[in-house]
Amino acid sequence: MLNGIPINxxxxxxxxxxxIGVVGVMARRNAIIIFMCIELMLNAVNLLLxxxxxxxxxxxxxxxxxxxxxxxxxxxxxxxxxLSMVYRHLKTVDIDLLNRLxx
Amino acid sequence: MKGLFIIAALGILAMLAEIFKFKKVxxxxxxxxxxxxxxxxxxxxxxxxxxxxxxNMIMFDNVALVFSGVILITAFFWFILANDYFEHDxxxxxxxxxxxSLVGAxxxxxxxxxxxxFLGVEILSIPMYVLAASxxxxxxxxxxxxxxxxxxxxxSGFLLFGIALIYGxxxxxxxxxxxxxxxxxxxxxxxxxxxxxxxxxxAMSFKVSAAPFHFWAPDVYEGSPTVITTLMITIxxxxxxxxxxxxxxxxxxKVNDVWGMVLACIIALSLxxxxxxxxxxxxxxxxLAYSSISHAAFMLMAILANSRPWGSxxxxxxxxxxxxxxxxxxxxxxxxxxxxxxxxxxxxxxxLGKKHPLMALCMVIALFSLAGIPVTAGFFAKYYVFxxxxxxxxxxxxxxxxxxxxxxxxxxxxxxxxxYFKHDESHEPIxxxxxxxxxxxxTTLITLAIGIVPGYIVEIFx
Numbered sequence: 080m081l082n083g084i085p086i087n088x089x090x091x092x093x094x095x096x097x098x099i100g101v102v103g104v105m106a107r108r109n110a111i112i113i114f115m116c117i118e119l120m121l122n123a124v125n126l127l128l129x130x131x132x133x134x135x136x137x138x139x140x141x142x143x144x145x146x147x148x149x150x151x152x153x154x155x156x157x158x159x160x161x162l163s164m165v166y167r168h169l170k171t172v173d174i175d176l177l178n179r180l181x182x
Numbered sequence: 183m184k185g186l187f188i189i190a191a192l193g194i195l196a197m198l199a200e201i202f203k204f205k206k207v208x209x210x211x212x213x214x215x216x217x218x219x220x221x222x223x224x225x226x227x228x229x230x231x232x233x234x235x236x237x238n239m240i241m242f243d244n245v246a247l248v249f250s251g252v253i254l255i256t257a258f259f260w261f262i263l264a265n266d267y268f269e270h271d272x273x274x275x276x277x278x279x280x281x282x283s284l285v286g287a288x289x290x291x292x293x294x295x296x297x298x299x300f301l302g303v304e305i306l307s308i309p310m311y312v313l314a315a316s317x318x319x320x321x322x323x324x325x326x327x328x329x330x331x332x333x334x335x336x337x338s339g340f341l342l343f344g345i346a347l348i349y350g351x352x353x354x355x356x357x358x359x360x361x362x363x364x365x366x367x368x369x370x371x372x373x374x375x376x377x378x379x380x381x382x383x384x385a386m387s388f389k390v391s392a393a394p395f396h397f398w399a400p401d402v403y404e405g406s407p408t409v410i411t412t413l414m415i416t417i418x419x420x421x422x423x424x425x426x427x428x429x430x431x432x433x434x435x436k437v438n439d440v441w442g443m444v445l446a447c448i449i450a451l452s453l454x455x456x457x458x459x460x461x462x463x464x465x466x467x468x469x470l471a472y473s474s475i476s477h478a479a480f481m482l483m484a485i486l487a488n489s490r491p492w493g494s495x496x497x498x499x500x501x502x503x504x505x506x507x508x509x510x511x512x513x514x515x516x517x518x519x520x521x522x523x524x525x526x527x528x529x530x531x532x533x534l535g536k537k538h539p540l541m542a543l544c545m546v547i548a549l550f551s552l553a554g555i556p557v558t559a560g561f562f563a564k565y566y567v568f569x570x571x572x573x574x575x576x577x578x579x580x581x582x583x584x585x586x587x588x589x590x591x592x593x594x595x596x597x598x599x600x601x602y603f604k605h606d607e608s609h610e611p612i613x614x615x616x617x618x619x620x621x622x623x624x625t626t627l628i629t630l631a632i633g634i635v636p637g638y639i640v641e642i643f644x
Contacts, residue, residue, distance in 0.1 A: 097339075121339055131349055140349055157312055164318060
């Protein structure tokens with residue numbers, strides 16, 4: 080029980096957000112939207128960690144969230160750099176056109 | 183631990199080299215530094231004072247030290263192979279990226295907290311994304327880096343979700359506390375704990391490129407620069423397996439009824455898919471990429487057989503060492519052939535047996551080792567995996583594994599046939615640097631030596 084709301088509700092909400100992110104990564108074709116969906120996955124995890132952290136009355140879960148935020152920022156920085164390189168070659172960010180490497 | 187510090191310091195030094203203009207001495211400095219880190223590892227052997235360190239975040243026990251040793255020695259050979267990769271501009275950036283990803287690899291061998299697991303995975307992966315895309319003018323390299331990034335961060339998302347669920351159940355990120363929680367609760371864990379274990383299993387299978395999470399691997403390995411591919415399938419694989427082993431043998435070993443069958447299915451799928459697809463490949467790099475998925479399945483088999491944990495650790499250790507060393511030989515030959523012929527197809531190897539007998543011989547021994555033919559290290563690696571698996575309920579996997587190895591022999595022999603029985607139209611000789619010849623000979627000798635006297639490594643623990 081967290082502020083009168085059962086912990087399962089938090090888990091459900093995070094799982095739903097996470098699954099929306101996963102489906103987005105798999106279904107969408109625009110690279111920028113895929114990045115946003117990955118961020119959504121990570122934020123679902125952050126929500127879950129924060130609620131568990133409050134449940135257990137333990138600060139380490141919240142500290143972990145900071146690590147996730149920092150790493151996600153680093154990942155997006157690298158990702159956008161690579162993406163802009165891809166865009167310079169192909170003039171598009173549609174990942175269906177990234178098919179030079181196929182059987 | 184000192185090894186980790188030395189490598190991190192080298193990484194920082196590499197970035198300073200740009201400012202203080204000592205780029206010329208950086209390469210020998212890094213080689214010496216890696217050997218120094220390797221030696222520093224030895225001084226910590228059987229040392230119980232320093233473990234665990236940093237509020238139980240990192241623990242360099244003997245298992246971690248041995249796996250770090252494998253990673254560092256592979257890194258040393260890799261730097262010799264990659265000498266001309268570092269000759270163009272941005273040399274300091276590339277050095278720093280490789281060294282920092284080595285730091286991540288060493289963290290993955292020694293983590294004792296979920297935080298260091300996550301940070302290790304990311305410190306290893308983020309530089310690798312950049313390195314995969316480092317041939318800026320080639321679209322394939324960009325594509326490889328991009329795919330690696332998307333798939334890598336996707337897998338990290340799953341890893342984090344699993345970690346969060348396990349944290350929810352246990353209230354701790356500390357591996358020892360999670361382990362004692364599993365022992366104490368005696369099977370009365372909440373459902374989301376089991377979900378967490380399975381999600382982490384999926385994420386780690388992504389990282390070690392086991393089927394059905396392997397689809398990114400052949401594309402990424404083919405598109406990246408050859409030396410970076412070598413780095414990925416040796417050091418990154420070894421580190422990922424050390425982490426996988428630590429998690430599933432030591433921490434989740436008690437709940438193997440949850441993940442055992444899932445992992446067995448992953449292994450069976452990887453063996454079948456990788457070997458059948460590899461048999462149809464004509465690009466050697468892509469072929470070796472598929473074969474690396476098959477080798478991943480073999481190493482997972484050793485982790486699956488957790489009835490004798492020390493036996494499993496020994497056989498994973500032996501397998502990673504044998505596989506890394508043989509891969510370095512194979513990729514040294516491939517790199518030089520591809521550079522001379524400007525092609526990575528099997529046909530580029532035509533007539534190599536006549537043109538450069540030494541190179542062809544080293545390649546044959548490396549391929550024998552990868553295929554698992556006796557006397558080479560690869561044979562004993564597979565043999566020890568089977569010997570730990572035989573006492574478990576997963577014996578049926580051995581049948582699939584042996585059939586898969588037979589298919590493996592077929593596609594490795596395609597390269598050998600091209601080298602010895604096919605004729606090459608062009609008469610240009612194959613040029614190879616002296617340092618690469620030396621590297622090839624040394625790694626081949628190691629492959630043979632640990633194949634002939636495997637005892638020292640397979641009995642190191644337990």
